[in-house]
Every structure is written in structure tokens, then in C-alpha cells.
Amino acid sequence: MNPSGRVLLVRDGTFAVLGRDGSITGERGAAPDGLFLRDARHLSRWELTVDGTAPAVLVPASDSVPSTSVLTPAGTRDEPPAYTVFREQAVEAGQFTETLRMVSNSPATLTARVELAVGADFADQFELRADDRTYPKPGARHEVQVREDGVEFGYRRDHWHSRTTVTAHPVPDTVSGERLTWKLTLPPHGEAELRIRAAAHPHGAPADPLPEAPPSDTALPGSTGSADPDLLRACRQGLADLDLLRVSATGPDGERVTVPAAGIPWFLTLFGRDSLLTSYFLLPYRPRTAEHTLLALAAAQGAGYDSFRGEQPGRIVHEVRHGELAAFRQVPYGRYYGSVDATPLFLVLLGAHAETTGDTSLALRLESHARAAVDWMLTDGGLTGHGYLVYRPDAQGLVNQNWKDSAGAVCFTDGTQAEGPIAVCEAQGYAYDALVRTARLARTVWHDADWAQELETAAAGLRERFHRDFWMPGQDFPALALDGEGRQVDALASDAGHLLWSGILGQPHGERVGRRLLEPDFFSGWAIRTLASGQAPYHPLSYHRGSAWPHDNAVIALGLARYGLDGELRALASGLTATAALHRYRLPEVLAGYGREEHATPVPYPHSCSPQAWAAAAPLALLTACRAVGDAAAGRPGR
Structure with missing residues (x-):
């Protein structure tokens, strides 16, 4: 239930x-x-x-x-x-x-x-x-x-x-x-x-049924070594839930593909950011999910300008809806593009797919889509004009266009919502990673050394600017965002952990961020909170200002592994695994921010989706992070 x-x-x-x-x-x-x-x-x-x-x-x-x-x-x-x-x-x-x-x-x-x-x-x-x-x-x-x-x-x-x-x-x-x-x-x-x-x-439903699901396989290929049995059970439950969340979509040539929908009850449809991160978490175990997600998003990539739904050339769609209100343009979500991060995440997943599978055919097929996505980041996305990926609040759609997309989520320590154009920190990390990975594809797959050099130069410049503009010396921590006047939005938020995953931080800064996130005001004992407690806007039952999200923590876990923060990773993995075990091994979309010292079990968030795709895939990301640490300790190359 x-x-x-x-x-x-x-x-x-x-x-x-x-x-x-x-x-x-x-x-x-x-x-x-x-x-x-x-x-x-x-x-x-x-x-x-x-x-x-x-x-x-x-x-x-x-x-x-x-x-x-x-x-x-x-x-x-x-x-x-x-x-x-x-x-x-x-x-x-x-x-x-x-x-x-x-x-x-x-x-x-x-x-x-x-x-x-x-x-x-x-x-x-x-x-x-x-x-x-x-x-x-x-x-x-x-x-x-x-x-x-x-x-x-x-x-x-x-x-x-x-x-x-x-x-x-x-x-x-x-x-x-x-x-x-x-x-x-x-x-x-x-x-x-x-x-x-x-x-x-329903009106407009495809004549053909959803392609038959492959036989349910919750086995985990590869050695799981000494992985926590509860973590393995959570992985298997996650894979089973993801089998349930399959929806049909269309690829660039009109072919039917199946992709992970975001979640139930409100989001049983293709979501750019959610489907991309879910597919990334699954990549070492089910690479075909990434292939289908990339094909579906390439088919829906922006081709022109439509201010009502935020469409711009090269921009990756935020969500796709099939309902009556979307069809009659009473809501902008039929194809809504109000996401600052889906486009760089598309490029990250495309590069990661080629690297993980060794198969470059998908990257070859989607070269034009990748080039259009990079062009969007440099132009309408803001990298050239503003120096960063930015978004402006959307009167028709979302006030915030990062993963914390509720109104008021991108705030100063006094709780004031930042005003745009807003550059959120994690999107800059995604952009950096997207440029680095796409440069690698340009050099090794598309054989365009000149463009690869341009992308590498852009990535290096973004990294240098980021350290200069986002780091808060007094807090020894990155700002959540820069507002439209270039001021640091100074709330201490979990978004900083995504910078570890993307690799935009140098090693000393990354280590300080990773350790800070495991201090008690951030880490509840179950998971890292979206906003550190003790700040004015913190609320343990707020959607993005004090709750704790398993997928957010999964991204952070991959980053902790990247920076070699083994102890912090073990603490985080232990908390999330215990949370899964107390939820019959199905992680919910979001938890309340109450700590273990306040209640003996995780307190539910009242409007949480369950099952939810990136929460279902989060245990797989934890397993990948733990395996990477184990491989490093054993002297083996990690994933």
C-alpha cells in the first residue's frame, strides 16, 4: 500500500x-x-x-x-x-x-x-x-x-x-x-x-500495444562481492519496479521504444531529467534503457522557438504529456522544455553510454542531436552570454528549472527566492561534464579534433569561472546559485554534492564538500537533506527545502566514490540501505528530513510518489559507487 x-x-x-x-x-x-x-x-x-x-x-x-x-x-x-x-x-x-x-x-x-x-x-x-x-x-x-x-x-x-x-x-x-x-x-x-x-x-493512443516487456530479470550481472545483502535486495526491488514503470515513446525514425516513466501518480510519462538520471544509474546493468531514453529524447528535441512551452532549438524536453489540457494548449506540458539541466544530462548519458558499452553506433547515430544540444548550451542556454547555464522563471510553467523545481527552492539563507536569470550550481557541473564527454566523442568517434579542442577549452574556462564565482570562502562551500545580479545565493544545499559527480571541483574543494555533507545538519542518519538544518528556510516536510531524496543522495554517492571519500560513502550507503529495508526495499521518491535522533524510523513525506523511477534506480547507483571503491582498494580499475 x-x-x-x-x-x-x-x-x-x-x-x-x-x-x-x-x-x-x-x-x-x-x-x-x-x-x-x-x-x-x-x-x-x-x-x-x-x-x-x-x-x-x-x-x-x-x-x-x-x-x-x-x-x-x-x-x-x-x-x-x-x-x-x-x-x-x-x-x-x-x-x-x-x-x-x-x-x-x-x-x-x-x-x-x-x-x-x-x-x-x-x-x-x-x-x-x-x-x-x-x-x-x-x-x-x-x-x-x-x-x-x-x-x-x-x-x-x-x-x-x-x-x-x-x-x-x-x-x-x-x-x-x-x-x-x-x-x-x-x-x-x-x-x-x-x-x-x-x-x-484514450484519444490519440497508438494502435499498437506497448512492446512486450523482456522477461523480468532482477539479477545483477558482475561480481557483487561483499555488498550489503539489504542493498542487493533494494537493487532487485528497484529493477522490478522499473519494469512496471515502462512507457512507450517514439525514436527519431518513428520506431517504438520503451523508457522509464518518472513515477506514480502524477508522472507516468517521459521526463527528460528523471529518465536520464534513471538511465545513468542503470547503465552498468541495463544499458538498453539508456539507448531507448536517448532515442526518445532525441526525437523530442527542440526544433524551433515556442515561448509558451519553452522550446528552443537543440533543447532537450522536460516532459511529454498526452492529456486533453496539453492538446488544447491550456497547459504547456504537451512538450514542455522548461529544464536547464536535461540538455547537458543528455550529453552526459550519451558519452557515458559509449564509454560503458564500448559501442559507438548510438553516438554516431545521434551526432547531429549532440551538436544541437551543445549549440543550445552555448547560445540560448547562456554559456556564452552569461558564462553559465541559466534559466528565467517561467510564467506558464516552472519558477525553477533545475531538479529542485518547486517555487522558493532556490533561495538565500533568509528564505528569499532567487530571481533570474538564475545559474544553479549543479547545472554548471553537468555542463562541464557534458563538454568534457562530448569532446571525447568528437575526438574519438566523430573525428573532429578542432571541435573537440573547442569543447575542452570551453570546459576548462567554465571550471575556472565556477571556482571563482561560486565558492563561498566564509562557508567553505559552494553557493546554491548565482542570481540575476551575480550574487551568491548562499543557502547550504545538497546540490553541491552533484558537483562531486560531475568532477568540476578540484580535489581539495571536492573533499571539503563531501565531508561537509555528512555533518549532522545535512545528514539525517538516513540520507542527506536537500537543505542543511538550522537555516531559516529549512523545513523537514518541505518538498525541496529540508526533505531528503534518494536519487539526490545516489548522485552524491557516485561523487563521493569519485573523490575517494570512502568513509563518507559507507555512512551514506548504510543510511540509505537501512531506509530501503524499512520500506520493504522500495525507496520512496522523497523522505521527510527528520533525523534518527528524532524518530527511530524514517518519517514519510506525505506526497511522495511510489514507485518512482530515479528512487527505484538509486540502489543501483549506490552499488556502482561501492563497487568502484572496492575496485580502487583492490587496485582494479573502477567503472
Whole structure:
């Protein structure tokens, strides 16, 4: 059961959120329930009654596949329930299925009246969020059509047409509007069974189903040596979760590829930054994920200028949406490009893929896309004009366009949000790494020595400027950002740990940053907080100003290994592994920032996605970091 207290079923780009009894009530807000596909809710009601009342829960539904629950009508100790209801529910591509089995507990023949109330509101996911926004829909209309074997719901708006069909076997005795009713005869100690299917038909869905997933393989190739058994269990759980989070996308030549979606419930779609970091964490274990992610993002790379959605030539997309509001440009997220870091991360992953696999064919295929991405960093991205990658708050989309993209996340120590154009520190590290890796590809794969030299010179200049402008001597720590006036945004934040991963810091500075991040105001004992405690804006339940994110910590862990900070890496890996073990080996998207001295177990963040892709992949990054340290200690070349 996920942190919202709901049951979550997910497969092939489709997910259902259910109550403990297997019901859907049509709730909105922070934890909506329903059947979801392509950013729309295709079931908003699925409520069972038996003989006119909702049965009580004996065994609640669970996240297992399929989910099973056990219900009974009212009864007493002297008059126990006459029958028991066994529900089995599952999702697959575009479908929600239920097998309902009624088992008699009586020696006499019984008749039970079973009724299922169903509904489909086709609400866009952006409508369901708790932000009080409303979206006009002129001409929209809902349709309900009774069928012999069930009911069909439709939704139309101009060219937009979505449907959900609900069918059953045996067919209902009556279908009245949105209610299916059966009168079931149960022989003495006998049973009866209903099979019900809801099939979603979203507007614009591909005719072909999602390519079949490869056989689930949670094995970890290569030697795991003396790795913590709990860490290995978390890795296997992460791989299993990533199998569930596969969604379909299109490559540059129109080919179908499968990529890791960001997470559930709000982000079951391709996200640039999330999918790239997830693929990087997986690279030593599942390199094909990186290949598909790079192909999908290359196909969606910016080609022109569109200020509404932030598109610029060469820019890598932040997210891709398929819902109604995106299609009618009521939100900019159909293809939204408001990310300062997806473009350099695209180049980092492309270079890392060639280096890790030894296969340069993908780099050869995507050379033009890489060149366009570099051009974006140098021009619209700001490297030439500002000296750094910068972003400006987006009135239509995101105020902050780094991974800490909530409003107010990039702040001074007094809590004031920085104003743009903003240069966040970790994006400069990504840009440095992107230039270095792309220079290597230019020299060895594309055989363009002159361009390689240009990129190496640009990388060296960026590194020199960064040390000059970002380092805060008084804090002996990098600034979180530079604001539009070039002032150091002086909050002490975990973003500095990403600089270790990218290698932009010299060895002495990197060592000081790594050690500082493991001090108690940063390190909760479970994970490194996004913002060090004791500062005015710190809040342990803030999304980006005091919480702790497993993926953030995974990036830092790779950086600690790079700078040879073995003790700090062991402490961090131990905290995250203990956190995973206390969450049934599934790391959540984000944790509250409370420390071990405040509570004996990690405190959940109330709106955390689970499963979530880069959290699922974080244990793999930890394993890679620990293996690199082990290889170095043994005198072997690390990864």
C-alpha cells in the first residue's frame, strides 16, 4: 500500500489507485483514485454493494499483482455472514479487470443481489491536482451508452474523443445508467463468479500495444562481492519496479521504444531529467534503457522557438504529456522544455553510454542531436552570454528549472527566492561534464579534433569561472546559485554534492564538500537533506527545502566514490540501505528530513510518489559507487 494509504496497481503505462476494499470513489486532490492512462482518469467510480450495502473489509487489497481482498456483508457472532466476497483485481495495458467470487457459508440455497456502480469522468490529471485551478472546456460533453453486456462512457470536445467500456461475464441482469446488477444464486456452500473488465480507449493512443516487456530479470550481472545483502535486495526491488514503470515513446525514425516513466501518480510519462538520471544509474546493468531514453529524447528535441512551452532549438524536453489540457494548449506540458539541466544530462548519458558499452553506433547515430544540444548550451542556454547555464522563471510553467523545481527552492539563507536569470550550481557541473564527454566523442568517434579542442577549452574556462564565482570562502562551500545580479545565493544545499559527480571541483574543494555533507545538519542518519538544518528556510516536510531524496543522495554517492571519500560513502550507503529495508526495499521518491535522533524510523513525506523511477534506480547507483571503491582498494580499475 502506497504512502497515501491507497492500493496502487501499475503495468504498461496504465495504473489504478484503489481503496482498501478495491473501490474507486472519484476523489480529487493530493491522492485521487481511479484508472489512469495517458494523463486522464478513465474510471472515476467502481463501487460494489451486496444486498444494498457495502461489504466490510476482512483482508484489504494490496499492491501485489493481482491484488486480492476479502469482504463480507454485515454479521454478528451469533449470526455470521451468509457469504464471503473474494475480489481479485489487476491492470494491464489499457485495462482494469476484476474477478469477483461469491462463496456461500450457508447449508441453504441463497440469492445475493450484487451491484456495481461505475463511472468515468475523463478528468485530466492537471485538473485533479489540489491547486484550485479551473480549465474551461467549451463544447465538451459526456456520453453514456448502455450495452447488453455493460456500459460505455464517452467524452467529446471538438476533435477529442475518449471512451471507456465496462463489460461483464455473465452479462448483468439489468443495466441502468451507471449501475450493473446481478442476482446470483448460490447453492449450499457453493459459489458464483463474475468477471468484469474496464477497457480505456484514450484519444490519440497508438494502435499498437506497448512492446512486450523482456522477461523480468532482477539479477545483477558482475561480481557483487561483499555488498550489503539489504542493498542487493533494494537493487532487485528497484529493477522490478522499473519494469512496471515502462512507457512507450517514439525514436527519431518513428520506431517504438520503451523508457522509464518518472513515477506514480502524477508522472507516468517521459521526463527528460528523471529518465536520464534513471538511465545513468542503470547503465552498468541495463544499458538498453539508456539507448531507448536517448532515442526518445532525441526525437523530442527542440526544433524551433515556442515561448509558451519553452522550446528552443537543440533543447532537450522536460516532459511529454498526452492529456486533453496539453492538446488544447491550456497547459504547456504537451512538450514542455522548461529544464536547464536535461540538455547537458543528455550529453552526459550519451558519452557515458559509449564509454560503458564500448559501442559507438548510438553516438554516431545521434551526432547531429549532440551538436544541437551543445549549440543550445552555448547560445540560448547562456554559456556564452552569461558564462553559465541559466534559466528565467517561467510564467506558464516552472519558477525553477533545475531538479529542485518547486517555487522558493532556490533561495538565500533568509528564505528569499532567487530571481533570474538564475545559474544553479549543479547545472554548471553537468555542463562541464557534458563538454568534457562530448569532446571525447568528437575526438574519438566523430573525428573532429578542432571541435573537440573547442569543447575542452570551453570546459576548462567554465571550471575556472565556477571556482571563482561560486565558492563561498566564509562557508567553505559552494553557493546554491548565482542570481540575476551575480550574487551568491548562499543557502547550504545538497546540490553541491552533484558537483562531486560531475568532477568540476578540484580535489581539495571536492573533499571539503563531501565531508561537509555528512555533518549532522545535512545528514539525517538516513540520507542527506536537500537543505542543511538550522537555516531559516529549512523545513523537514518541505518538498525541496529540508526533505531528503534518494536519487539526490545516489548522485552524491557516485561523487563521493569519485573523490575517494570512502568513509563518507559507507555512512551514506548504510543510511540509505537501512531506509530501503524499512520500506520493504522500495525507496520512496522523497523522505521527510527528520533525523534518527528524532524518530527511530524514517518519517514519510506525505506526497511522495511510489514507485518512482530515479528512487527505484538509486540502489543501483549506490552499488556502482561501492563497487568502484572496492575496485580502487583492490587496485582494479573502477567503472
